[in-house]
Amino acid sequence: MKMNLNNPVLVKEIKLRFRSMKSFTGILFYLIAMSIFVFGYIFLTTTLSDSEFFRPEQSFLLFSMLSFIQLGLILFITPGLTAGAISTEREKQTLNILLTTSQSSFQIIAGKLTSSIAFLFHLLLAGLPIYSLVFLFGGISPSQLGLILAFSVLTMIAIGSIGIMFSTLIRKTIVSMIATYGMMIFFAGVTGFFFLIASEISRYAMGMPGGPQQPEILAHFWASINPVVLILTFLQPDMNQAFSDMTNIDFPIWAGYLIFYTLLTVVAIFIAVKKLRVNMKRKK
Known part of the structure; x- marks a missing residue:
């Protein structure tokens, strides 16, 4: 904690x-x-199968399920921890006291986040x-685990930033949580639906089969910001090339995800910092 000892919040x-x-x-x-x-899972798999050994393909399936469970955990818990960070202070009438201290708006937002x-x-x-534990049975490389953990942390920070932003902009905690969860549903589910729609529209727009292939920028964008698609490309590296062939854009899904959510985090924190004391002035 040495790097943040000057942040009492x-x-x-x-x-x-x-x-x-x-x-x-x-x-x-x-x-x-x-x-x-x-x-x-290990017990049932080894008991119900003909072999008493836990095979690498079964280990890979277990790892895949754990990855998606972890993603669901992040999408479900992060808004609940961050969407009420500032609005709760406002509802308890302690935000006025916090803003009269020597702490800057950025220190308050950064401390809460x-x-x-x-x-x-x-x-x-x-x-x-x-x-x-999956490493004991094979089927998974350490790089896959490292990539999934790294992008899980990025997703956590991005979602937390969105929660802090809504908590600053919206006075009621329950409304702030609803708005944050709505954004999570959009990024995790609606973007995948939009990706399918954009892909189909592009196919019909090209006309006859065998016609000139055009880059499907919109479809690639929706795929790049979907966390479920990102996990799929880490679990199945061939999926990255499949998405590139589908959209005719040779740009990694993980790179688009990294750029988008990094920018989203910066913008959300910037808005939260700028609006923290503005809301206080309006209240007066």
Whole structure:
């Protein structure tokens, strides 16, 4: 924590969050549920199959399921931790006091965001030993696990930034959470639907089969910002080339995802910082 010792908001939020019994109870139940799922899957697979060995293809399937479960966990928990960070302070009438301190708007926003991300990161690290059991049976490379974890952290930060932004812009916590969850549904589900629609429209627009192939920029964009598609390209590297052939654009899905969500994070934090004290002035 040395790098942020000059941010009392972050220090206070970290202490409150990690000293709470609910936090460690949540991590405990998460690890118990994850252990039951992993060992139950291994037990059932080896029992029901003709072979008593856990094969690499079964290990890969387990890893794939855990990756999507982890993604769902991030999409579900992150808005709940960040969407009420500022609006809760406003509802408790403690935001006025916080804004009269010597802390800048960026320090307040960064402290709230970092404390929430730190808890989620702790949750991922706690489950990493169970998550890594698949390496005992083969079928998975360490680079796949590293890439999925890295982009999971990027997704966490991006979603957390959106939650902080809505928490700053919207006065009611429940409305802020609804808006944040709505954005998560859009990025995780609606973008995939738009990708399918854009692909079909492009095919019909080209006319007769065998006609000139044109880059399907819109379809590639929707695929690039969908976290489910990104996980698929990490699990099945051939999927990246398949998407490139489908859209006629030779640009990696992960690169588009990285650029988009990095820009989204910067813009969301910028808006939150700029609007934090503006809302305070309007209230007066």
